[in-house]
Amino acid sequence: MSETVRGVIARGKGAPVEIVDVVIPDPGPHDVVVRVQACGVCHTDLHYREGGINDEFPFLLGHEAAGIVDTVGAEVTHVTPGDFVVLNWRAVCGQCRACKRGRPWYCFDTSNASKKMTLTDGTELSPALGIGAFADKTLVHEKQCTKVDPETDPAVAGLLGCGVMAxxxxxxxxxxxxxxxxxxxxxxxxxxxxxxxxxxxxxxxxxxxxxxxxxxxxxxxxxxxxxxxxxxxxxxxxxxxxxxxxxxxxxxxxxxxxxxxxxxxxxxxxxxxxxxxxxxxxxxxxxxxxxxxxxxxxxxxxxxWYGDCLPERDFPVLIDLYRQGRLPLDRFVSERIALDQVEAAFHSMHKGDVLRSVVVL
Structure with missing residues (x-):
């Protein structure tokens, strides 16, 4: 069954973001629905809103996220419902020329969800970096999910999804x-x-x-x-x-x-x-x-690119270092905000007032 959740979209170039109803379809065979717990506000989201990435509006913004696996497709083996995961936009394929040469951080064929999230009128959404996590739930490919220590603060863990890892x-x-x-x-x-x-x-x-x-x-x-x-x-x-x-x-x-x-x-x-x-x-x-x-x-x-990272290799190690007190990831969280404060967070980020505003759901 598809479901409807709240999400933050950019409808047109430079227009203020909006909270709208987003339809999450049933996951495809290798897709995963993730209940988002926290998502950082990244400059890349602002670039999407300003048309600096491409013009495939409307965009479902947000990509620096952590959450709980909710439902999975019929052929998913990488994660199971209940897993705590950090989302990533480098879901390496293992088959392209970069992967076969032992350089998977340059993967040329990363994976995204097989289905599209939409507005209630059927308009397809373009998820930021294939994720779209300024939402109560989002739909991603199973390889976009990296399991980490579930005792970690989601607002901290999600930062590895982009800027801090970079x-x-x-x-x-x-x-x-x-x-x-x-x-x-x-x-x-x-x-x-x-x-x-x-x-x-x-x-x-x-x-x-x-x-x-x-x-x-x-x-x-x-x-x-x-x-x-x-x-x-x-x-x-x-x-x-x-x-x-x-x-x-x-x-x-x-x-x-x-x-x-x-x-x-x-x-x-x-x-x-x-x-x-x-x-x-x-x-x-x-x-x-x-x-x-x-x-x-x-x-x-x-x-x-993305710190030449391999999420499966790097995310769990960095989370462990954080939990040991050897990596101060929590210092990057300048403020915790609600979903309806994303536009204000863009202004704070543009002025250099914060390292990271993090939406907590």
């Missing part, structure tokens, strides 16, 4: 930060602070936080930054060199995603250092640099 993974998986490294992070919002936490977890000796907002730099120190650079008053590259014996950092993570910040990352690293781009640029941005600089500096230039 940041931690940018440091640990993509950047391969190791003991004794020097690491710099440009942009100290949720993703940047997660990268700082990841660098600290990996044993980096020097962790340099870079931002233009003094409040965000203060947040960064709470997550493990040993030094800060105020980009509004200091030359970032020059100061990075000063803090790293004039060599530059071993790993520089750009959590902003603008040409000017990427150049700061490039020129602020050591000659054999690594640049990791985890901030998402907009399509019109371009980069103009002397090709000889790319040749002469060496090292590695990487992009990090």
């Amino acid at each position: 940041g931690i993974g940018a440091a640990v998986n993509t950047g391969n930060v190791s003991r004794g490294d020097s690491v710099a992070v440009i942009g100290c919002g949720g993703v940047g602070d997660a990268a700082i936490a990841g660098a600290r977890l990996a044993g980096a000796k020097t962790i340099i936080a870079i931002d233009r907002d003094a409040r965000k730099l203060a947040w960064a120190t709470e997550f493990g930054a040993t030094h800060t650079i105020d980009a509004s008053t200091e030359d970032v590259v020059e100061r990075l060199k000063e803090l790293t014996d004039e060599f530059g950092a071993d790993v520089v993570i750009d959590a902003v995603g603008r040409p000017e910040t990427w150049k700061q990352a490039f020129y602020g690293r050591d000659l054999a250092g690594t640049v990791v781009l985890v901030g998402v640029p907009t399509p019109e941005m371009t980069l103009d640099m002397p090709l000889i600089d790319l040749f002469s500096h060496g090292g590695a230039l990487k992009s990090s």
Whole structure:
């Protein structure tokens, strides 16, 4: 039997979000209905509302979520009703060329639910990142569900569904930060602070936080930054060199995603250092640099998609580290809000007032 629940949609580009009735169909053979307990408000949801992803309106927003498996399709084997899960948008297939080459974090054929959630008039909804979790329940593929310790606060666990995992993974998986490294992070919002936490977890000796907002730099120190650079008053590259014996950092993570910040990352690293781009640029941005600089500096230039994570590998481990007191995931939760406060949360996020607002259902 299909059922009707509340959900938050973006009906058109730039229009305020609305709470509407959403119809959840019976799950297909490999589909799962999840009762959402908490869902973070992520910049990607705002990008969907602003038409920055595509124009397949209306969107059912929300994707950074945790909840309880409610009902499952006839052929589901991955989870069972009652399981506590974090939702993910990298449900690896195991069969594509990336998976077969042993690089499943680049999977080219991730799975989504086989059926569409709709409005009550039959209009099909496009779920954000294939999830759509600003709702009492949502429909996903079974591989989009990762079981974690059920004693974990859903508001904390759900953050691994996107931004926090992206940041931690940018440091640990993509950047391969190791003991004794020097690491710099440009942009100290949720993703940047997660990268700082990841660098600290990996044993980096020097962790340099870079931002233009003094409040965000203060947040960064709470997550493990040993030094800060105020980009509004200091030359970032020059100061990075000063803090790293004039060599530059071993790993520089750009959590902003603008040409000017990427150049700061490039020129602020050591000659054999690594640049990791985890901030998402907009399509019109371009980069103009002397090709000889790319040749002469060496090292590695990487992009990090979802922190190059494997949910089944990474989520349970990070939750265990959190429950052991070794990873302060709870500090990312700035406020807990109701479903009808999503629009206000977008404004708070845009102003930089929060690391994460989390909808609690």
